[in-house]
Amino acid sequence: MKLKNHTIITLLLLSVWVGCISPPEDFPTVPQIDFNNLEFVQTSGSDSLIVTLDFRDAEGDLGLNATDIFPPFNELTYITDDAGQFITYSERPDDAPDFNNRDWVIFPLINNQEIKDTLWVSENEDYYNILVKFFIKRGGNYTEFNWSDPPYFTTFNGRFPRMLEEEQQRAIEGEIRYSMLSLGWNSVFRNDTLKLEIKVKDRALNESNVVTTPDFTLSQIER
Structure with a gap:
């Protein structure tokens, strides 16, 4: 399957299960995650690479809603001159x-006003609360596969929604199931051996530990 227009990547919303709202009091302030599972699901349309994580957090301030777009959770920074x-x-x-389509935005809406021009932007990493890195193993060595480079100019970092709607702090644990959609998984990676590195952030911008998946090929984890 050929890549078309270098825009084959889309993100699917995460499904989140909160398994316990009253866990032990020694839960960590910084989110703690553990690798649970990894699956590859092919369909007649976009295929899904799905990673499942277990999480624990003392305050329950995990997740961002669609309305969480103001600093520090703004998606883009507009670059200015001197x-x-x-x-x-x-x-x-x-x-x-x-x-x-990553470094430039056409006719952006800034402060409710459309700017009829093409502006230079940089991506704000704090817009995302789950960050994913891809690595290819060749000759026993790992090399990062950077989706932001040409010809893709994209990312598989993403967002999952708030675990708790109320602002009251509460310890929580459960699972995050994160699905990444693409038409090009097989054409990009074929039989490559891969691994992922993943971390999450809470709304205080505390970063969790980094979890690393076992080595895999797409065929090995196909469901």
Whole structure:
């Protein structure tokens, strides 16, 4: 299957199960996660790479809703020049990247006003609360497969929704099942041996430990 327009990647919402709302009082302030499972599901459309994590957190401040878009959870930072003006594609400096759908935004809405131009942006990592890195194993060595590089200009970092709607702190534990959709898993990785590194963040921007999946090929974890 060929990649088309370098925009084959989309993200699926996470499903979250809160298994216990009154666990022991010694739960960690910094989220703690453990690897649980990894599956590859092929369909007639986009295929899913699904990772399941176990989590524990003392405050229960895990998750971001669609309305959590203001700093520090804003998606993009608009790059400005020394005078504080937005940098447009037509007047880009020599060190600006060529046009791609990650570094440039066309006609963005800023403070409820549409800017009728193409602006240079950078991605805010704090917009995401689950971060995923891919590694390919060749000759016994691992090399990171960076989705943000050409020709993909994308990411498999994502968001999962709030575990608890109320702001009252409460210790929680359970599972996060995170599905990543793509039309191109097989065409990109074929029979490569892979592993993932994953971490999550709470709303205080505390980062969990990093969990690493076992080595796998897509065929080995196909469901």
